[in-house]
Amino acid sequence: MIKQHPHTNRLINEKSPYLQQHAHNPVDWYPWGEEALEAARIQDKPIFLSIGYATCHWCHVMERESFENIEVAKLMNEYFINIKVDREERPDLDSLYIEFAQSMMSGAAGWPLNLLLTPDLRPFFAATYLPTHSTQQLIGLCELIERIHEVWDGDEREDLIEQSKRIVETFRTHTHVRGDEIPEKELVDDVAEALFKKSDHVYGGMQGVQKFPVGYQWTFLLGYANMTHEGRSLFLAERTLDMMQRGGIYDHLGGGFSRYSVDERWLVPHFEKMLYDNALLAHTYLQAWKMTQRPMYRTICKEILGYVLRDMTHPEGGFYSAEDADSEGHEGLFYTWTYDEICQVLGEDESLHFRQFYQITPEGNFEERNILNTPDLLETYAHRHHLNLEDLERELNQQKERLWRVREERVHPFKDEKILSSWNGLMIYSMAEAGATLNEKRFIEAAKRAAQFIKAMMYRDGILLRRWKDGEAKFTGGLDEYAFLIRGLISLFEVGKGTEWLEWAIELTQKLHDQFKAESGAFYHTDGQDPHVILRKCQLPDSAEPSGNAIHCENLLRLYQITREDGYLEQAEDVLGAVKEFSEHYPLGYCYHALNLMRYYDKNGAAVVVALNKQKAHQNEIRELFYSEFHPHSSIVWRHEGDDQICHLIKDLDKQIPLNNKTTLYVCHEGVCLEPITDFMAMKEILLGMS
Numbered sequence: 001m002i003k004q005h006p007h008t009n010r011l012i013n014e015k016s017p018y019l020q021q022h023a024h025n026p027v028d029w030y031p032w033g034e035e036a037l038e039a040a041r042i043q044d045k046p047i048f049l050s051i052g053y054a055t056c057h058w059c060h061v062m063e064r065e066s067f068e069n070i071e072v073a074k075l076m077n078e079y080f081i082n083i084k085v086d087r088e089e090r091p092d093l094d095s096l097y098i099e100f101a102q103s104m105m106s107g108a109a110g111w112p113l114n115l116l117l118t119p120d121l122r123p124f125f126a127a128t129y130l131p132t133h134s135t136q137q138l139i140g141l142c143e144l145i146e147r148i149h150e151v152w153d154g155d156e157r158e159d160l161i162e163q164s165k166r167i168v169e170t171f172r173t174h175t176h177v178r179g180d181e182i183p184e185k186e187l188v189d190d191v192a193e194a195l196f197k198k199s200d201h202v203y204g205g206m207q208g209v210q211k212f213p214v215g216y217q218w219t220f221l222l223g224y225a226n227m228t229h230e231g232r233s234l235f236l237a238e239r240t241l242d243m244m245q246r247g248g249i250y251d252h253l254g255g256g257f258s259r260y261s262v263d264e265r266w267l268v269p270h271f272e273k274m275l276y277d278n279a280l281l282a283h284t285y286l287q288a289w290k291m292t293q294r295p296m297y298r299t300i301c302k303e304i305l306g307y308v309l310r311d312m313t314h315p316e317g318g319f320y321s322a323e324d325a326d327s328e329g330h331e332g333l334f335y336t337w338t339y340d341e342i343c344q345v346l347g348e349d350e351s352l353h354f355r356q357f358y359q360i361t362p363e364g365n366f367e368e369r370n371i372l373n374t375p376d377l378l379e380t381y382a383h384r385h386h387l388n389l390e391d392l393e394r395e396l397n398q399q400k401e402r403l404w405r406v407r408e409e410r411v412h413p414f415k416d417e418k419i420l421s422s423w424n425g426l427m428i429y430s431m432a433e434a435g436a437t438l439n440e441k442r443f444i445e446a447a448k449r450a451a452q453f454i455k456a457m458m459y460r461d462g463i464l465l466r467r468w469k470d471g472e473a474k475f476t477g478g479l480d481e482y483a484f485l486i487r488g489l490i491s492l493f494e495v496g497k498g499t500e501w502l503e504w505a506i507e508l509t510q511k512l513h514d515q516f517k518a519e520s521g522a523f524y525h526t527d528g529q530d531p532h533v534i535l536r537k538c539q540l541p542d543s544a545e546p547s548g549n550a551i552h553c554e555n556l557l558r559l560y561q562i563t564r565e566d567g568y569l570e571q572a573e574d575v576l577g578a579v580k581e582f583s584e585h586y587p588l589g590y591c592y593h594a595l596n597l598m599r600y601y602d603k604n605g606a607a608v609v610v611a612l613n614k615q616k617a618h619q620n621e622i623r624e625l626f627y628s629e630f631h632p633h634s635s636i637v638w639r640h641e642g643d644d645q646i647c648h649l650i651k652d653l654d655k656q657i658p659l660n661n662k663t664t665l666y667v668c669h670e671g672v673c674l675e676p677i678t679d680f681m682a683m684k685e686i687l688l689g690m691s
Helices: 017-021 034-043 057-067 070-079 091-104 141-152 157-173 186-198 215-228 231-246 275-292 295-311 339-346 352-357 378-384 389-408 421-438 441-457 479-494 499-515 548-563 566-585 587-601 619-628 644-649 680-688
Strands: 029-031 047-052 081-086 113-117 123-127 463-469 472-476 606-611 635-639 664-669
Touching: 017 057, 017 081, 029 034, 034 047, 034 081, 047 091, 057 070, 070 141, 091 113, 091 123, 091 157, 123 141, 123 157, 141 157, 186 215, 186 231, 186 566, 186 587, 215 231, 215 275, 215 587, 231 275, 231 295, 275 295, 275 421, 295 421, 295 441, 339 352, 339 389, 352 378, 352 389, 378 389, 421 441, 421 463, 421 479, 421 619, 441 479, 463 479, 479 499, 479 548, 479 635, 499 548, 499 644, 548 566, 548 587, 548 635, 566 587, 606 619, 619 635, 619 680, 664 680
Parallel strands: 029 081, 047 081, 606 635
Antiparallel strands: 047 113, 113 123, 463 472, 606 664
């Protein structure tokens, strides 16, 4: 039986799951576009712009309380033109208006993000969650609407419009800052010191009661430890990775991390899972394993990627965006357990060690239910209880498998199945790197299939599109879409999946140079073709994801190392110059740029070419040796017999051939090349000595 809805608005025709969630609100929502903007101009009404995403818990709360409320909807429809935006479909709009919001708010901006704009799209008010009516702490949406109506129809309108103009002009004057000098290497030390000061030395992560698992920060500290042998950096990276995995923010049954925890111990998560978080964290745990050889890091990396393959992959290859925190109307219900449920599934006597190790109690630790977490290391618990470690590990793994199968029968949280080219780029990179490092062909093949999906479904007439859903690809990609995808394509090429991926990476890089490069030397966030994006800016600092400029700077340094084309190095230096002033004032916000500086100044980074003979002798052994060591600033090129295209892409590669019909290794540092090597034991010695 088809459910009848008393209200339906224009969002019913949108593909975005987030917009669809609001399609039956009594609020007269428009999607972002000319129809809505023209209505605001003609009717001379302010725009109520509401930005969120499909798996946002507080977005759901505000919808239930306010946007489904007839009283609120009547006021909004009478006084505003109401526009809903999915931040994951339109990160260009989200990043622009969240910066405006941050300048107008006393606290941190986040989602749901609600702004009021003039009809020409300039902001004059911003807030996150708003209750329906005012409380002691927050103005209510109804009272806000009435107040804005008074101002808009009264004598204060001109002041409000002037204020909105000043906000935009302030940002416009800071859009272009030219920097001709590359930051000194000491900036890397400054970033490390900033992380040391802000880090929680007990539980890891950053200090504070809300903790986000920002993977690239700990990747930076791993690289810094490798470069300097500074003990604090490795300690903090390991402490963070250990405590996150032991906390409730990690899904101990199904793999993958939630978006953040609401406490300092990583215990109680905000249960939604995001593709980008898990892509970044999988790579961080992979790097930690390469550096320390601790088996747990390898296991967590495989579990994260296994979760993505199992639950977050489209049948044709692309990766889905997110899973919600809520199911059956309750946050975390899918992931949590009562004491009795555990005893029923595993047996009361048989589950003793499971309950003790994972902190299962009758009282629970989250709304009378239990979030699995492990305050003890498994080794510590086994020693304390005089248990054989291997037997205990086997028992717990079997019990986790049984619980997972029971959990699979529950009502699952909503899954946002739209496919984003940017986040897919991050996951392609992690899948490819992990597949080569861990000798897991399924990960490499998954990376390749995702890249094939994007090329077939989301690349039209030389333009990369941002979002695919239900057969529709839409929205022109920005810097993040291009940069994150290029990063993954370079790795696909390096793990040996074909020259076509390097060729496409170079093609996309040229597109960025031609249409995104700014006078400042960095790259604009957008291509400038959308007249409704009122400010074109260069987004330099990192956020939950690394800066698109930082990722593309890394791409350019990698392409320079692979192709030996000076133009890539010059573009990378332009980005580093553009970021110099900002990074010196606030080092912590430029962590990924500091990773690039480590690469830029590293004299040990090697460009490796493997010229394979017809039998492809030693190919697997060389790949295993190259990827098993921690040398993050080296590149590898596989030259196959008969691959003429690669010689057109890489300078002088036609001279690096198999000698005497033997697979031959060519290794260069800073333009100085060693003698070609055909003896496998000598190859092994060189590759193991590169780290």
